[in-house]
Amino acid sequence: MPSRLPSAPRTGRPRSAAADAAILEATxxxxxxxxxxxxxxxxxxxxxxxxxxxLYRRWAGKNELVVDAVAVLFDELxxxxxxxxxxxxxGVVLQFAAILDRPEAKTALxxxxxxxxxxxxxxxxxxxxxxxxxxxxxxxxRSRAQARGELPLEKDPTAAARTADLIFDVVAGAVVHRAxxxxxxxxxxxxxxxxxxxxxxxxGD
Amino acid sequence: MPSRLPSAPRTGRPRSAAADAAILEATxxxxxxxxxxxxxxxxxxxxxxxxxxxLYRRWAGKNELVVDAVAVLFDELxxxxxxxxxxxxxGVVLQFAAILDRPEAKTALxxxxxxxxxxxxxxxxxxxxxxxxxxxxxxxxRSRAQARGELPLEKDPTAAARTADLIFDVVAGAVVHRAxxxxxxxxxxxxxxxxxxxxxxxxGD
DNA sequence: CAGTTACGCTACGACCCGTAGCGAAATCTG
DNA sequence: CAGATTTCGCTACGGGTCGTAGCGTAACTG
Numbered sequence: 001m002p003s004r005l006p007s008a009p010r011t012g013r014p015r016s017a018a019a020d021a022a023i024l025e026a027t028x029x030x031x032x033x034x035x036x037x038x039x040x041x042x043x044x045x046x047x048x049x050x051x052x053x054x055l056y057r058r059w060a061g062k063n064e065l066v067v068d069a070v071a072v073l074f075d076e077l078x079x080x081x082x083x084x085x086x087x088x089x090x091g092v093v094l095q096f097a098a099i100l101d102r103p104e105a106k107t108a109l110x111x112x113x114x115x116x117x118x119x120x121x122x123x124x125x126x127x128x129x130x131x132x133x134x135x136x137x138x139x140x141x142r143s144r145a146q147a148r149g150e151l152p153l154e155k156d157p158t159a160a161a162r163t164a165d166l167i168f169d170v171v172a173g174a175v176v177h178r179a180x181x182x183x184x185x186x187x188x189x190x191x192x193x194x195x196x197x198x199x200x201x202x203x204g205d
Numbered sequence: 206m207p208s209r210l211p212s213a214p215r216t217g218r219p220r221s222a223a224a225d226a227a228i229l230e231a232t233x234x235x236x237x238x239x240x241x242x243x244x245x246x247x248x249x250x251x252x253x254x255x256x257x258x259x260l261y262r263r264w265a266g267k268n269e270l271v272v273d274a275v276a277v278l279f280d281e282l283x284x285x286x287x288x289x290x291x292x293x294x295x296g297v298v299l300q301f302a303a304i305l306d307r308p309e310a311k312t313a314l315x316x317x318x319x320x321x322x323x324x325x326x327x328x329x330x331x332x333x334x335x336x337x338x339x340x341x342x343x344x345x346x347r348s349r350a351q352a353r354g355e356l357p358l359e360k361d362p363t364a365a366a367r368t369a370d371l372i373f374d375v376v377a378g379a380v381v382h383r384a385x386x387x388x389x390x391x392x393x394x395x396x397x398x399x400x401x402x403x404x405x406x407x408x409g410d
Numbered sequence: 411c412a413g414t415t416a417c418g419c420t421a422c423g424a425c426c427c428g429t430a431g432c433g434a435a436a437t438c439t440g
Numbered sequence: 441c442a443g444a445t446t447t448c449g450c451t452a453c454g455g456g457t458c459g460t461a462g463c464g465t466a467a468c469t470g
Contacts (some may be wrong), residue, residue, distance in 0.1 A: 012446025013436040019448090035323040040426060051449045056428070085407070103322065110319030113385055117311045118240040123388050131386060151407060166398055167407070169383040170375065176386075177378030180318055182336060182370065183328050193371055201406025202290070202356060202372070217415025218467040224417090245457060256418045261459065 004058045015058070022048040023055060027069035031104035036066070036111035063115050063122050070108040071129040073099055079137050085145040089195045090188075092137055093175055097186035100179045110180060131168075138164045138171070170198065209263045220263070227253040228260060232274035236309035241271070241316035268320050268327050275313040276334040278304055284342050290350040294400045295393075297342055298380055302391035305384045315385060336373075343369045343376070375403065 026047035030039050041062060045052040059065040077095055082088050099105050109130075116123040142164065145151040154160040174194060179186050196204070231252035235244050246267060250257040264270040282300050287293050304310050314335075321328040347369065350356040359365040379399060384391050401409070 011438050011444080013438095013448075015447065036319055041428090042426070053429085053450085054448065057447080061428090106322045107319055110315050110322065114241055114312055114315030114319055116388075117308065117315065117385065126386070127388065162398070165387065165389070166395070166402060169387055170379045170399070170402065172386070173378030173380070173382030174375045175378070176382065178374040180322065181331070181377070181381075182374055183321070183332065184370070190371070193367070194375070197371060197375065197406070198402075199407050201402070201409050202404050204406050204409075216413075216469050218417075218469095220416065246459090247457070258419085258460085259417060262416075266459090 005060060019048070019050050019054060020058070023050060023058075023065070024069045024072075027065055028104045031066070031069070031108050032102075035103075036107045039066075041065070063112055063119065064125070066108045067112050067122070067125055067129055070105060070112075071133075073102065073105050074130055074134055077134060077137060079140050081144060085141065085148070085150045086195050086199055088141045088144065089171070089198060090191045092141070093171065093186065093191045093194060094188065096172065096175050097179060097191075100176065100186075106180055109176075134172075135164060135168050138168045142167070210265060224253070224255050224259060225263070228255060228263075228270070229274045229277075232270055233309045236271070236274070236313050237307075240308070241312045244271075246270070268317055268324065269330065271313050272317050272327070272330055272334055275310060275317075276338075278307065278310050279335055279339055282339060282342060284345050286349060290346065290353070290355045291400050291404055293346045293349065294376070294403060295396045297346070298376065298391065298396045298399060299393065301377065301380050302384060302396070305381065305391075311385055314381075339377075340369060340373050343373045347372070 023044065026044050027039075030044050030047060034043070039062065041055055042052050044065070045055050048055075055065070059068070076099065077092065079088060079092055082091050100109075112122065112126060116126055142151060146153055154163060175186055178184055178190065184190075228249065231249050232244075235249050235252060239248070244267065246260055247257050249270070250260045253260075260270070264273070281304065282297065284293060284297055287296050305314075317327065317331060321331055347356060351358055359368060380391055383389055383395065389395075
């Protein structure tokens with residue numbers, strides 16, 4: 001990961017990998033208990049059994065630390081083949097909703113996005129650590145649907161990439177908005193209605 | 206508005222309405238210059254030419270103040286009749302994107318949503334002050350489209366309300382995700398592609 | 411007029427920030 | 441093994457913000 005600070009040459013005492021893991025775990029625990037705004041780096045350090053200075057040697061600040069602590073949560077997402085495009089979409093929507101249901105995920109995700117509006121490096125880091133990694137789901141779901149004949153092939157690669165970006169923003173955006181802004185449950189029923197809308201469109205039957 | 210603190214009886218010196226306006230304006234200005242995280246209530250007070258204590262007499266904290274300061278921005282949204290459902294959607298998407306392009310709007314909106322994940326009263330306040338107010342756009346757009354014959358009538362009122370909520374989450378969520386998470390421009394081309402997807406669906410022509 | 415409430419101002423303890431400086435521990439090199 | 445190098449835990453610090461209390465004054469009511 002390009003996540004940490006300058007990091008090391010090859011001589012001298014190496015950085016403790018166990019400390020890294022303990023810090024990230026402590027960060028998630030602190031997010032659950034305190035939320036973003038009341039989380040302090042001093043508290044994280046003492047939870048992790050680490051000196052505060054050690055923390056500052058590895059991360060520039062709260063923003064960077066929390067991105068690293070939370071990014072891994074989104075790697076749990078999978079796209080098992082459920083036999084149809086609609087079923088695949090419903091499945092991933094419910095998985096995504098389950099992650100957003102975890103308190104550390106929702107408070108951290110929105111907060112770092114808010115911070116990123118005034119911090120270009122942070123924005124790039126969110127893109128590479130979280131957003132860009134999960135587009136794999138869209139690509140895989142679409143290629144499956146094309147193999148099934150549910151979706152037409154798209155020849156122009158740049159147009160195909162734009163379509164994938166668009167679908168990703170629609171799916172992820174809708175789920176996030178429903179769960180965090182409207183503050184309503186993303187349950188099976190909502191997922192089914194959303195999928196029906198996405199596949200068939202407003203005008204669809 | 207149920208926005209301020211306890212507020213007043215009818216005897217004694219009345220609260221200055223001018224101070225209210227000055228505080229909210231100063232809050233927006235501070236958001237532009239400093240962003241959410243570096244905004245301090247002491248700074249807002251001095252910008253507004255008001256004592257810090259006055260500020261605390263009216264708002265419980267940063268969260269509540271910023272919600273009030275930003276909510277008014279979203280009231281600018283309108284839905285002029287452009288003759289077709291697709292054109293109406295494109296129009297409101299671009300308007301929404303223009304608001305999210307303002308630095309005070311994006312930094313504040315995401316930050317208060319993040320805070321609201323651990324603060325039920327704040328979540329309710331966001332719902333009533335911002336989210337619920339703008340659903341009027343969905344309702345109006347749909348009733349126009351139904352009058353044009355572009356969309357079928359929905360008889361069951363609860364089903365109709367659910368559909369409206371769903372569409373709102375999809376539209377607002379997609380625009381927010383595109384603009385703030387993916388950090389890509391919401392321009393005419395994207396709006397057109399999104400509208401085509403929403404109206405026709407993934408399988409659409 | 412007296413009663414009541416808002417205002418500006420000052421001051422305060424509490425907390426967190428981010429950094430500096432120290433001696434000790436861990437690892438690589440010759 | 442000796443020396444160089446880097447990390448580690450610890451303590452301490454100045455600087456900043458928080459949210460509140462207290463006071464005298466201003467504005468409005470009856």
